[in-house]
Amino acid sequence: MQAAVHKSAALVVRGLRKSYGDVVAVDGLDLDVGAQECFGLLGPNGAGKTTTIEICEGLVDRDSGDVEMLGRTWEQDPKALRQRIGISLQETQLSDKLTVRETLALFRSFYEHPHDVSHVLAQVQLEEKANARISTLSGGQKQRLAVACALIGDPELLFLDEPTTGLDPQSRRQMWDVIDKFRASGHSIVLTTHYMDEAERLCDRIAIVDHGRVIARGTPRELIASLGAEQMIEFASEGTAAIDLGELRQLEGIIDARLDAGTYSLQAKELHRAVPALLAYLASRGAPLTELKTHSATLEDVFVSLTGRHLRDE
Numbered sequence: 275m276q277a278a279v280h281k282s283a284a285l286v287v288r289g290l291r292k293s294y295g296d297v298v299a300v301d302g303l304d305l306d307v308g309a310q311e312c313f314g315l316l317g318p319n320g321a322g323k324t325t326t327i328e329i330c331e332g333l334v335d336r337d338s339g340d341v342e343m344l345g346r347t348w349e350q351d352p353k354a355l356r357q358r359i360g361i362s363l364q365e366t367q368l369s370d371k372l373t374v375r376e377t378l379a380l381f382r383s384f385y386e387h388p389h390d391v392s393h394v395l396a397q398v399q400l401e402e403k404a405n406a407r408i409s410t411l412s413g414g415q416k417q418r419l420a421v422a423c424a425l426i427g428d429p430e431l432l433f434l435d436e437p438t439t440g441l442d443p444q445s446r447r448q449m450w451d452v453i454d455k456f457r458a459s460g461h462s463i464v465l466t467t468h469y470m471d472e473a474e475r476l477c478d479r480i481a482i483v484d485h486g487r488v489i490a491r492g493t494p495r496e497l498i499a500s501l502g503a504e505q506m507i508e509f510a511s512e513g514t515a516a517i518d519l520g521e522l523r524q525l526e527g528i529i530d531a532r533l534d535a536g537t538y539s540l541q542a543k544e545l546h547r548a549v550p551a552l553l554a555y556l557a558s559r560g561a562p563l564t565e566l567k568t569h570s571a572t573l574e575d576v577f578v579s580l581t582g583r584h585l586r587d588e
């Protein structure tokens with residue numbers, strides 16, 4: 275069953291705030307998620323991602339701000355919204371004694387126009403586990419079942435909170451396939467992740483969240499381009515005392531330089547000029563390399579450049 279494609283925005287959030295005692299979890303956050311878009315909230319642990327989407331999902335009360343989804347608010351029409359969104363929480367506790375099919379049949383009973391259980395089982399590649407008890411499933415299978423429970427109501431907007439955290443690489447890729455397929459059916463997704471590769475791979479647009487606020491937003495390509503550097507150079511040297519960050523920043527092709535736990539990290543524009551300039555500089559300072567790596571700039575580099583911290587620093 276294909277729901278009508280929605281012309282209006284999938285989700286609009288304005289000035290959202292939420293505190294727990296002294297802890298400000300969400301600190302004036304704005305979001306715009308378009309129809310048919312996969313939108314990612316990318317940020318480190320504690321950034322306020324879960325709080326934000328649980329408010330949008332109608333599970334947590336906000337202190338202030340506005341949330342409109344599919345052209346409606348929770349205050350106007352909670353019943354209709356429940357029918358039109360799908361939710362997969364950061365941690366889902368399903369009943370170990372039920373089978374996969376029984377679990378989906380239970381969730382199916384909550385909706386007015388649900389999918390068939392078999393349709394959703396195929397969507398998440400759990401057909402051969404239909405009669406298995408939840409207690410026998412792997413972590414990746416449990417996580418796909420949690421997403422199946424979010425899909426069974428044929429939602430127009432799907433919320434996925436850290437859909438692949440803790441999964442092995444193969445399970446992650448299976449989950450990505452599930453997300454791609456849902457998106458290809460013309461619906462919207464809001465997902466949270468602290469994996470930059472996942473955000474880069476899955477999301478049309480991203481909001482980078484830190485301390486309850488959006489600190490950057492755009493397509494993955496736009497965010498990376500905002501660095502002004504296409505390449506990153508990382509190196510370590512025995513002669514750290516002789517190396518000056520200010521001097522590194524002056525080298526040809528180098529845009530910025532930082533030192534983090536003994537490793538220098540340089541944003542570079544033209545690698546073919548920057549690397550020779552770096553080698554000449556290090557030779558002139560009598561500082562031999564012990565390690566040299568380069569990679570294309572990523573969202574992780576964007577985050578580090580904005581905050582001075584890594585996404586996964588815990």
Ligand SMILES: Nc1ncnc2c1ncn2[C@@H]1O[C@H](COP(=O)(O)OP(=O)(O)O)[C@@H](O)[C@H]1O
Binds near residue numbers: 317
């Ligand atoms: N129920 C709660 N009670 C107290 N503090 C909370 C609660 N939920 C979240 N927080 C705090 O709010 C902040 C944001 O948490 P969360 O939204 O879970 O971040 P994220 O999902 O980005 O890791 C954290 O400092 C967290 O400890």
Ligand SMILES: [Mg+2]
Binds near residue numbers: 325435436
């Ligand atoms: Mg979270």
